[in-house]
Amino acid sequence: MTKKIKHPTWRKALTAVSAACLMGIAxxxxxxxxxxxxxxxxxxxxxxxxxxxxEDMVVGDLFMGLVTEGADGINIPGAAESWSLSEDGKxxxxxxxxxxxxSDGKPVTAADFVFGIQRILDPKTAAxxxxxxxxxxxxxxxxxxxxxxxxxxxxxxxxxxTLEMTLKAPTPYFxxxxxxxxxxxxxxxxxxxxxxxxxxxxxxxxxxxxxLTEWLPQTHIKADKNEYxxxxxxxxxxxxQYYPTEDRPAALKRFRAGELxxxxxxxxxxxxxxxxxxxxxxxxxxxxxxxxxxxxTRDEKFKDVRIRKALSMAINREVITxxxxxxxxxxxxxxxxxxxxxxxxxxxxxxxxxxxxxxxxARKLMEAAGFSKSNPLTxxxxxxxxxxxxxxxxxxxxxxxxxxxxxELFNSEVAVHYADLKEGNFEIARAGWLGDYPDAQNFLSxxxxxxxxxGGYRNDEFQKLMxxxxxxxxxxxxxxxxxxxxxxxxxxxxxxxIYYYVSTNLVANHVKGWxxxxxxxxxxxxxxxxx
Amino acid sequence: xxPYIIKRxxxxxxxxxxxxxxxxxxxRLAPGGPFDGERKLPPExxxxxxxxxxxxxxxxxxxxxxxxxxxxxxxxxxFKYKDxxxxxxxxxxxxxxxxxxxxxxxxxxxxxxxxxxxAALHQNTRWxxxxxxxxxxxxxxxxxxxAPILTLVFGVYLSxxxxxxxxxxxxxxxxxxxxxxxxxxxxxxxxxxxxSMIEVLGSHFIRTAKAKGxxxxxxxxxxxxxxxxxxxxxxxxxxxxxxxxxxxxxxxIFGIPGIGRYFVQAALNRDYxxxxxxxxxxxxxxILFNLVVDIIYGLLDPQIRYEN
Numbered sequence: 001m002t003k004k005i006k007h008p009t010w011r012k013a014l015t016a017v018s019a020a021c022l023m024g025i026a027x028x029x030x031x032x033x034x035x036x037x038x039x040x041x042x043x044x045x046x047x048x049x050x051x052x053x054x055e056d057m058v059v060g061d062l063f064m065g066l067v068t069e070g071a072d073g074i075n076i077p078g079a080a081e082s083w084s085l086s087e088d089g090k091x092x093x094x095x096x097x098x099x100x101x102x103s104d105g106k107p108v109t110a111a112d113f114v115f116g117i118q119r120i121l122d123p124k125t126a127a128x129x130x131x132x133x134x135x136x137x138x139x140x141x142x143x144x145x146x147x148x149x150x151x152x153x154x155x156x157x158x159x160x161x162t163l164e165m166t167l168k169a170p171t172p173y174f175x176x177x178x179x180x181x182x183x184x185x186x187x188x189x190x191x192x193x194x195x196x197x198x199x200x201x202x203x204x205x206x207x208x209x210x211x212l213t214e215w216l217p218q219t220h221i222k223a224d225k226n227e228y229x230x231x232x233x234x235x236x237x238x239x240x241q242y243y244p245t246e247d248r249p250a251a252l253k254r255f256r257a258g259e260l261x262x263x264x265x266x267x268x269x270x271x272x273x274x275x276x277x278x279x280x281x282x283x284x285x286x287x288x289x290x291x292x293x294x295x296x297t298r299d300e301k302f303k304d305v306r307i308r309k310a311l312s313m314a315i316n317r318e319v320i321t322x323x324x325x326x327x328x329x330x331x332x333x334x335x336x337x338x339x340x341x342x343x344x345x346x347x348x349x350x351x352x353x354x355x356x357x358x359x360x361x362a363r364k365l366m367e368a369a370g371f372s373k374s375n376p377l378t379x380x381x382x383x384x385x386x387x388x389x390x391x392x393x394x395x396x397x398x399x400x401x402x403x404x405x406x407x408e409l410f411n412s413e414v415a416v417h418y419a420d421l422k423e424g425n426f427e428i429a430r431a432g433w434l435g436d437y438p439d440a441q442n443f444l445s446x447x448x449x450x451x452x453x454x455g456g457y458r459n460d461e462f463q464k465l466m467x468x469x470x471x472x473x474x475x476x477x478x479x480x481x482x483x484x485x486x487x488x489x490x491x492x493x494x495x496x497x498i499y500y501y502v503s504t505n506l507v508a509n510h511v512k513g514w515x516x517x518x519x520x521x522x523x524x525x526x527x528x529x530x531x
Numbered sequence: 532x533x534p535y536i537i538k539r540x541x542x543x544x545x546x547x548x549x550x551x552x553x554x555x556x557x558x559r560l561a562p563g564g565p566f567d568g569e570r571k572l573p574p575e576x577x578x579x580x581x582x583x584x585x586x587x588x589x590x591x592x593x594x595x596x597x598x599x600x601x602x603x604x605x606x607x608x609x610f611k612y613k614d615x616x617x618x619x620x621x622x623x624x625x626x627x628x629x630x631x632x633x634x635x636x637x638x639x640x641x642x643x644x645x646x647x648x649x650a651a652l653h654q655n656t657r658w659x660x661x662x663x664x665x666x667x668x669x670x671x672x673x674x675x676x677x678a679p680i681l682t683l684v685f686g687v688y689l690s691x692x693x694x695x696x697x698x699x700x701x702x703x704x705x706x707x708x709x710x711x712x713x714x715x716x717x718x719x720x721x722x723x724x725x726x727s728m729i730e731v732l733g734s735h736f737i738r739t740a741k742a743k744g745x746x747x748x749x750x751x752x753x754x755x756x757x758x759x760x761x762x763x764x765x766x767x768x769x770x771x772x773x774x775x776x777x778x779x780x781x782x783x784i785f786g787i788p789g790i791g792r793y794f795v796q797a798a799l800n801r802d803y804x805x806x807x808x809x810x811x812x813x814x815x816x817x818i819l820f821n822l823v824v825d826i827i828y829g830l831l832d833p834q835i836r837y838e839n
Contacts, residue, residue, distance in 0.1 A: 246792075
């Protein structure tokens with residue numbers, strides 16, 4: 001018998017190889033599978049712990065909050081059917097959908113929402129984004145550990161389908177951020193059974209349009225349609241495979257070869273080629289975000305408003321967007337980007353001037369502040385490692401040179417960069433902010449006494465207006481207060497806005513239902529495939 | 532030989548310990564931490580995070596804890612990939628890198644030695660120049676240039692092979708990455724084999740073998756090749772350890788779930804536990820392969836004995 005089988009290892013290897021090939025072919029795309037590049041490998045799929053938009057692309061398909069994003073990015077009712085707000089603006093009462101179920105068929109109840117929110121606020125969970133929920137009564141104290149007993153939290157299940165949230169103060173933008181993963185419900189019965197392992201495929205159950213079926217790290221995540229989803233009959237795509245496409249040029253090639261149907265971002269240096277060759281599949285859309293340079297206002301150098309104004313004025317934003325970046329970015333003259341509801345952005349007063357006049361004026365300001373060609377202002381401009389950041393910094397340094405500023409460029413990798421910004425250890429630096437929810441407050445809070453106020457900007461009047469806006473229930477009055485506040489910050493040149501972000505996506509022609517939107521959130525439930 | 536192996540393995544323990552100690556403290560000296568990101572965290576939340584990862588302890592205590600963990604085979608949880616432990620990540624990625632690396636190395640040794648021998652035996656002919664020119668190009672063209680060219684030609688233009696992805700390890704998905712990994716190695720090995728072969732062919736014992744009347748084939752097979760392979764073998768040790776632990780470039784370009792990317796990403800993310808895990812793992816492999824090389828050396832070269 002042993003004689004018969006001469007090369008058992010060879011045989012085995014051959015069988016294995018052919019089996020692998022067959023499996024490969026079997027696993028390959030079928031018409032109802034969407035292959036989606038998400039730009040990075042998720043660090044986790046636990047809604048309490050995720051923190052990146054590439055993670056949200058998966059988690060937001062698996063779970064659904066009280067409100068959720070429509071195809072156009074505008075919030076619509078999600079797990080909650082309807083809600084009401086008390087007269088003092090502090091108590092929300094949500095009516096949950098009775099037909100909503102977890103992917104194992106168990107009903108989604110108010111207790112699951114309470115559980116999720118209690119868990120994220122528990123200091124032991126160590127959730128990065130817990131602070132998003134600080135508007136809820138006692139949430140901050142419980143998360144900081146200065147109060148104990150989750151019973152004190154302002155989130156209560158009145159019955160299985162009625163959820164009450166009490167806020168510490170009226171918070172007009174609160175409802176907007178309930179689409180965020182921080183307030184997703186968690187399946188109490190599963191989390192309690194499996195502990196931190198509940199997120200593993202086969203164990204996780206979810207209440208969104210899809211359920212997790214497979215996760216091979218650095219390979220793909222697979223999710224199948226959740227038959228128990230309340231709107232399942234309108235979900236067209238049966239299976240989604242998410243790929244961690246970190247290498248943008250490689251992702252573009254996979255897209256061209258038909259291996260990906262959708263990909264988050266594309267290599268910007270290939271935009272010209274894309275425009276010429278696959279124009280309708282490379283989608284550029286305005287996004288809710290500002291790329292800006294915080295000025296360290298604690299530094300004596302920048303206390304003089306004339307200097308801050310001159311630095312901001314001298315930057316030719318059109319050159320940066322049209323000549324340096326070339327991907328459709330929009331020059332920014334305000335800190336809050338356009339596209340946040342009815343809010344009117346407050347632009348810098350020099351926008352009306354031509355660049356030539358701006359330069360002339362900026363030079364005059366610098367000279368008035370005591371600087372000249374032979375006695376330039378020296379400063380350090382910091383940026384984190386990225387090709388585009390570097391190009392912009394080089395361009396800005398050249399522009400500043402014309403107004404007697406000698407900028408030394410300093411580059412560091414991202415962790416070091418932000419550690420220094422946090423410490424206030426910089427003069428002028430590169431930063432960017434993408435809105436968490438479409439409300440001007442999300443941007444203006446970066447100039448209040450919050451941790452993300454890198455430049456340490458302080459202005460009592462600005463703060464007073466923001467405090468006032470925070471308790472103003474009337475929508476229009478609140479917008480006016482915030483517009484006034486931004487006006488002050490812009491007139492003081494608190495930071496240097498450079499451009500408004502755009503989102504870039506690759507979307508194949510056979511993918512329907514994909515709509516560009518300012519928050520760049522595209523849930524798979526709205527898409528379909530027509531090949 | 533057995534006592535020799537035991538002795539070498541025992542010697543590797545202090546070596547690894549030094550590697551662990553140095554990398555642990557050097558890593559902590561690097562500015563920035565695992566929780567520094569685009570958004571600054573409120574101090575209380577940062578405190579929660581530090582406590583959750585045991586980072587609120589004095590550094591030396593953390594080191595002691597870490598060593599204790601390693602002694603039990605526990606590399607701790609990853610800071611970045613929270614749903615996986617460091618061991619999970621290494622053991623899910625390593626088989627992939629190992630498989631690709633082994634195929635690439637096999638291909639490289641076979642082709643490299645063949646090309647090298649052929650070039651040496653036809654020294655200063657047109658074929659020699661052509662092959663060595665090709666090898667020079669193989670060394671000079673970096674992977675991050677070669678790999679995209681391969682995908683563009685075979686994946687996008689010709690559509691013969693997938694551009695990327697792992698696809699549960701389907702053969703067609705492995706061809707291009709193996710080729711891209713092997714090309715520079717083929718070039719190195721070919722040049723090295725040619726050089727040492729030419730040297731060996733001019734030595735006394737080859738002259739003796741020829742004088743005894745052996746055929747040219749026998750001289751090369753029995754005598755020359757064995758001696759000529761010595762430098763190649765000593766190169767293969769660290770090269771294999773390097774190639775089977777993956778390549779960040781190849782993995783990112785082809786979307787392959789190996790462990791190569793962790794070496795770079797973990798350091799950039801300040802994922803302390805993952806950095807340590809990969810360093811210890813790689814260090815262990817280097818020690819192991821150097822030992823294997825020394826053993827093979829003894830088999831090839833009768834002048835080497837395993838004594839004290």
